[in-house]
Amino acid sequence: MGAALAEISARVAQARTAAATQGLRLHPPLLLLGTMERVGSNWLSDTLRVLMDQHNEPLRQQLAADHPLSPLNPDAVGLAEVGQHLTPYGTHWLAAFAVAKYAPVRQVVKETNLFLAVPNVLAMFPDAPVAVLTRSPLGVASSFARGALFDRWGYAARYRHMVTMTRRPAWKTWADLVPDDKPSELVALVRLHVLNTLLLAGALDGREVVTIAYEDAVTHRNAAWAGLARLLPELEGVPLPVAAVARAPIGEDTFATTVNKTRLVAELSARSAEVVRETLTASLAAAKQLVAEQAISSEAMGRAAGWLSGDHLYALAPPPATAASRVRGASSSTVTEPVPCPVAWLPRGQVAWRNLLVTNAEYAHFLNELVDHGLHNTSGGAYVLCCEMPHERGGRLHRDPYGGRWTVSPGFENHPAYWVTWIGAAAFAARHGARLPLLSEMAGLMAGATATNADYAVGDTVAIIERGRGDDEIHHLLGNVQVWCVDGPNAGDGPVSRWLTGAAWNTPSAREEVTRLRHRHLAGSSRGVGIRLIADDLGRPMPVDLVAGLLSEWMSSLAERSLPLSMLDGRLVAAFTRSQADVRLGAHVGPGAGEPGLGQVGEAGGEAVLGQIGELDPLHTPDRSGISALGDVAHDAAGPDDLERHVHHVGGQVVAHVEETADLDVQPGLFVHLPHQGVGQALANLDLPSGKRPGPLGVGVLVEQQQTVVLDENAGDAYDLHPGNLSEDGLR
Structure with missing residues (x-):
């Protein structure tokens, strides 16, 4: 066992011991592992959202391609060897990510095509229940063709990557499944589907799993839910959550789960369907040699063949005439942009709220300021301030790999920034003399608000200016993106996390969902979480060189691995919250403050809890002589x-x-x-x-x-x- 894995195991054991002293049990996450993309994983994760916190492909999406554990890294290593390749921040990111997934209420980690990185996830969560999400290659090919996803999502490069990987000594047994013969899009897609399915089936040998087929989820949804309930005791007797009102987004619909499907239709020509079936047959024939060479067990081979079945359930339909040329991801082309209005700070009681969410353009400027002072967004392949994603995967902030400068996807400059970590959000707030809001402050702000741009209504963010509102009003009180809070649950000795609140373009807007407590560790990010600013006294921005210095020195200090994760995280929390303008944050921002969490968890709370958060203000100015309102x-x-x-x-x-x-x-x-x-x-x-x-x-x-x-x-x-x-x- 390598150093990184040993640290994760030891910290999880410590957390479980601490929780047990309070009569609590920490559950490992539910792993949703897909045989390919487009297997219905978004539907299932959205269905589970009301019961469990979600983490969407954190290893495939939230690690840079040069990270030693990234599925996209041709020189990737195993979890047992990764320790010697990690920076201090990379080591801390990995430990915080893994330990944070153990909680009294089970969480969900979804990964759909890890390929050769599957063993790393299973080793990280050795006791996690696993649900395998499958779909016939015919259905996957139809979905890819409908959205032109092979090109948009860079699958030609992914195929070349797997060709390179399977020529390495450790993986050369699998080379025959991805021959270097310049295949067509359909052939390459099916070969990758078969390869990932076989790798997943082999890695799961000896592990109890439940299979949830896309075809069952469409035609027998209750039966698919019952299968998951057999895996998770806490779901026994829990009815299938009610689906959102079925409607198609008016813009981007690649990730929407609100389009209700009741039939299995493959929008492919008869010839394309034949190519899919021929390639599947040839790939499975080549895979039989793996059994002979004992690279995979006969049981795993049988499982994989079953997971790849189901094409007979589909009816063929002519592909849409516009499928090949469809270009999505630009909601600004389908939603009329409102007239801009200036940024303003609006007094509300003792604080002032910024009227607008933080934009991509503003955040890119902030990132460029830090670059000018030697602070970059990655440390050894682990993201620090935001998750870098291609535009077609939802990324709007883009770093030039040569010059390091940041730009924004054209047309999205005035859309709210997302894929932002709490680290980046708190640093941005400090740089601008503001702070992130308390959960209780956000609850008060959102009370009675009507959601705009939620429930996949548009399928993406819209500009931060809300039509019909002036510069003396707060725009998107509820909707467009959720936002980070300055406070969070009690971390105990575990990693510090912070509340997320509100509604986003891709989350429900129902009151019970908006007020449901949810949180994420400091380096986590999401396509639906951005930044809202609040200030107690404007005009005291933190110099950018100090912001860069604090971040750099904090990352260096993480080499001291003997300390509790909460203490290591607490240094950063203190630097960017207790150095800001609100001394009233007090105990709420410390690593051991807030609602109970990992290692110190109380009963679940609702509106009553939200109403109480923020009442204790031991550092409030009137109670502390000699301390100004700036702290x-x-x-x-x-x-x-x-x-x-x-x-x-x-x-x-x-x-x-x-x-x-x-x-x-x-x-x-x-x-x-x-x-x-x-x-x-x-x-x-x-x-x-x-x-x-x-x-x-x-x-x-x-x-x-x-x-x-x-x-x-x-x-x-x-x-x-x-x-x-x-x-x-x-x-x-």
């Missing part, structure tokens, strides 16, 4: 009389007396003693709950330094440094 201590000289407000623990020493000076020309040797310098040490040791921002409000000159001992009596909060935790001698 800063007063700009006077600090003394040892009130260390809670003025002391920062740096490298085992306490700076007890710092005088502000406007002169920036000081000796560099002094910088390591200041909170905004030596960022790596500051992230590890800075007492951010004291209310001091890490950003420089002026350079302080060290006048007095005292040795002290920090006695932290609260082991659950690495940032809890208060006078009650300091010895009397240390205060003198």
Whole structure:
């Protein structure tokens, strides 16, 4: 067992032990593994959405092609060997991703064509129940032809990639299934389908699985649901969730699940159908040699053949005349764009809300600022700020692989940014002197709102300007995209996660779904989650060099793998939330705060919980003398009389007396003693709950330094440094 897998196993075991002390059981995720794309996985995941949190192809989509575990990497390695190839952030991403999937309420991880990477997912979740999603190659070929997906989704390159991979010594046994003979689109598609199916069947030897065929899901949906219930005890007796109202989107419909199908029709010519069947027969004949060479068991071969059956259930129909030339993904071409309106900040109580969601153009500008300061979006192939996707896969932000500059898909500049991680959302907010909203604040904002652009109504996002609203109103209160929140459930010792709330173009708009608690780890992202900003006091943006420095130093600090994941994540959370303008965030933003979660989970909550979130404000300005509304201590000289407000623990020493000076020309040797310098040490040791921002409000000159001992009596909060935790001698 390699180092990465050993860390995941140890942390999952620790989390389960902690949960058991509270009488709770952490469930592994349900793995939905497809034999190919277009096997009905979107329907099933959307059906399960009301019961379980969803993670859509995180390894295939949310790892860069050069990541050592990416299914798209021709030099990919196994999970047992990956540790030596990962950066500190890459190691942390992997551990946080895996551990976060174990929870009292089961989650869903869907992957549809992992090919040679299947063993890595199964090793990561060795006790996870598995449902295999299948569809006849005839049905898959019809779906690909209807949407021109072979070309749009780059399957010619995928075929060449598998040709390259199966010429490597470790995988050469499979080479005969993907010969390098420049096949036609249909032939290449069927060969890839057969290869992925055989690899999946072989990897699942000895593992209990349930098969859910697309054909059954269309014609006998209740029977397909009953099969899943046999796999998951918690679904026993649970009726099939009611489907959304059937309607076709007015724009993009590739991913829509609201089009109700009751018949199996393959929109292919008779000759194309014949090519599919001939290629399937030839590929299965070639696969028999794998059994003889013991590359796959006869049982696995039999399973794979069954998973590839069902073409006799389809009726042929002439392909649509426009199928070959259909180009989708540009909702701006099918939905009239409203007249632009300017960005404005609208007072609502003690805070101001930005009237518009953050756009792709704004986020691309932010990414380019960071590039100019040496901070890039990937670390060893793991995404940091956003998930980079091709346009035809829903990506709207694109990085030039040579120059590193970011651009936006034409026509989508004023659409809301999505595929954004919480890391990127929080950093963007800090850069603009704002913050992400609390879950309770969003609940109040959305109360009574009518959803716009949800339930696949359009099939994609629309521009951030909502027709009929002016610049003195908040646009898309509910709909277009869900948004990240600044707070989240209690992480215990596990990875920190943050709430997602609202409705998106591809999620339900029903009240019970909008208010249902859902969360994701900090590096997670989704095609339906973006950024809404809120501010308590505008005009204090974090300098971009500091944003880049904090991110860079945090990623470097992740090499210290002996610490709890919540402590490692908590350093970043503290840097980008307690350094922002709202000191009222208090306990809600710490790694051990919020509603109970992994390792410390309470009863499920609904509207009552939403109404209570945000009531406890131990750092609210009126309750904390000496702290301004910006979260800063007063700009006077600090003394040892009130260390809670003025002391920062740096490298085992306490700076007890710092005088502000406007002169920036000081000796560099002094910088390591200041909170905004030596960022790596500051992230590890800075007492951010004291209310001091890490950003420089002026350079302080060290006048007095005292040795002290920090006695932290609260082991659950690495940032809890208060006078009650300091010895009397240390205060003198």
